[in-house]
Amino acid sequence: MKPAAQTVKQGGALDAAEQRLAGQIYEIRHIEAIILRAKIDVPVQTSFGTMYDRPALLVQITDADGCVGYGEVWCNFPSGGAEYKAGLLVNEFAYWLKGRRFSSPAEIFDGLTAAFQVLGLQTADPGTLLQVIAGVDQALWDLVARQQGEKLCDLFGVHGNSVKAYASGIHPKEVRERVQIAQDRGFLSFKVKVGFGPEIDKAGLITARELIEGQRQLMIDANQAWKSPQEAAYNINALNGFDLTWIEEPLWASAAQEDWQILQSMINVPLAAGENLPTLDAVGSFWKKGLFSFMQPDIGKIGGFTGLLRIFASFNTAGPTKKRVYCPHWLGGMVGLAASAHMLTIVGDAGFLEVDVNENPIREKLADWDLRPSGGGRINLPLGNGIGIVPDLVAMREYGVDVTTMSG
Numbered sequence: 383m384k385p386a387a388q389t390v391k392q393g394g395a396l397d398a399a400e401q402r403l404a405g406q407i408y409e410i411r412h413i414e415a416i417i418l419r420a421k422i423d424v425p426v427q428t429s430f431g432t433m434y435d436r437p438a439l440l441v442q443i444t445d446a447d448g449c450v451g452y453g454e455v456w457c458n459f460p461s462g463g464a465e466y467k468a469g470l471l472v473n474e475f476a477y478w479l480k481g482r483r484f485s486s487p488a489e490i491f492d493g494l495t496a497a498f499q500v501l502g503l504q505t506a507d508p509g510t511l512l513q514v515i516a517g518v519d520q521a522l523w524d525l526v527a528r529q530q531g532e533k534l535c536d537l538f539g540v541h542g543n544s545v546k547a548y549a550s551g552i553h554p555k556e557v558r559e560r561v562q563i564a565q566d567r568g569f570l571s572f573k574v575k576v577g578f579g580p581e582i583d584k585a586g587l588i589t590a591r592e593l594i595e596g597q598r599q600l601m602i603d604a605n606q607a608w609k610s611p612q613e614a615a616y617n618i619n620a621l622n623g624f625d626l627t628w629i630e631e632p633l634w635a636s637a638a639q640e641d642w643q644i645l646q647s648m649i650n651v652p653l654a655a656g657e658n659l660p661t662l663d664a665v666g667s668f669w670k671k672g673l674f675s676f677m678q679p680d681i682g683k684i685g686g687f688t689g690l691l692r693i694f695a696s697f698n699t700a701g702p703t704k705k706r707v708y709c710p711h712w713l714g715g716m717v718g719l720a721a722s723a724h725m726l727t728i729v730g731d732a733g734f735l736e737v738d739v740n741e742n743p744i745r746e747k748l749a750d751w752d753l754r755p756s757g758g759g760r761i762n763l764p765l766g767n768g769i770g771i772v773p774d775l776v777a778m779r780e781y782g783v784d785v786t787t788m789s790g
Contacts, residue, residue, distance in 0.1 A: 395728050396691045398539035400486045403526060409446040409483045410490075413476040413790040415468035416440040416773065418715065418748075420783045422741045427553055429577030429607040431459055436742040438715030439464040440773060441471060441517040443479075443525055451525025452771060454718030455517035456682035468788050471514050474501065476790025479518070487522035491688040494518065509660060512684050519686025520721045524768035534769050535727040538691075542727035544760040548573055548601065551713060551738035554586025561593045564739045570759035571599035571734060573630070577607025580620055587624045596625070603630040606658070611641050615648035628654035628676050635659055642673045654678055657711035666693045672706050676733065680711040681725055682718045694729050709733035715744035716751060720769040727763065735761060743781040748773050 418438040426433040441453040457464040494515045502508030527534040535542050548571035549564030576583040608614040614632040629651045635658035654676035659665050665679050708729045710722040749771045751764045764770025775785050
């Protein structure tokens with residue numbers, strides 16, 4: 383298989399797309415929120431909480447020509463998060479968006495960011511507003527790429543067809559079943575959750591290494607399980623014999639940069655984090671300082687395409703330095719997963735796409751996209767224009783997924 387992407391100079395990716403769109407005017411006519419909830423037999427457990435169903439919140443935006451774009455807002459927690467954020471989208475956000483004319487989605491991203499700063503202070507909930515903005519940004523870039531008749535990465539001047547992927551969401555008590563499922567699907571890299579206690583963590587990794595070949599990559603995710611560098615180092619160093627590619631979020635996301643530096647000096651495993659940093663400024667600061675070997679902002683939590691590309695534009699992650707590699711976090715439905723795959727392609731295809739292997743029809747059945755890796759553990763990008771996903775809500779209902787649509 384040929385390499386996934388021919389990378390343009392990163393400083394030019396966003397500029398290249400905006401130049402392609404120069405002189406064209408789009409008008410937002412309609413905004414819809416699509417809430418999906420899938421029942422699951424086995425809850426998904428992390429060190430901080432449990433998911434008893436699989437939710438997704440899709441943003442659907444239609445322009446004056448009837449063209450439609452889709453994005454996805456992170457909504458795994460709290461349990462009613464999807465409904466709350468959908469209400470914000472079709473009320474407060476739709477009021478600002480309807481009738482807006484733009485040439486580049488970046489104009490809308492900047493406008494929303496400025497317009498909703500005070501509401502973020504008023505509600506003491508700025509993170510939720512950033513998540514909705516991220517979903518809107520995805521939908522608008524999807525829309526304009528469809529209008530151009532192009533795949534989204536092509537619009538940014540990067541021509542790709544596949545990305546490296548790893549199997550995620552594996553609880554240490556379910557390693558044997560989940561790793562086997564992932565191997566059968568073609569995955570070559572695997573991430574196991576830790577933070578459940580030394581005995582449970584170690585037993586899970588022993589089983590994982592028994593199941594996968596020694597040269598295949600194994601990562602661990604602590605989901606912010608440990609409070610101090612000392613506590614984290616103690617637990618990480620107890621797992622040193624498993625040849626780990628990274629340890630993800632061993633500290634709280636609010637930990638000071640000095641704490642991360644202390645932890646770095648105490649362990650031999652590369653650090654991965656970034657999915658829960660609260661602002662784009664924080665993401666940019668950690669990225670520039672290279673505190674994480676693998677940087678993992680979530681396109682449905684913060685930034686969308688516009689905000690994240692502005693950060694990564696200053697550094698070419700496919701270049702000679704291996705100190706910083708972009709690996710998008712994603713643990714939701716198919717729309718956000720496809721957006722993450724395009725983002726990974728645009729940034730340089732040096733990292734891995736996170737693919738949860740727990741039960742989730744919203745990820746597996748929403749549209750016609752084969753998520754089984756082919757040669758070299760790579761997943762092909764969706765074939766359609768834009769991000770390549772058109773949600774099949776009829777199929778969702780046939781699979782027993784609850785579908786609720788709200789209009790703004």
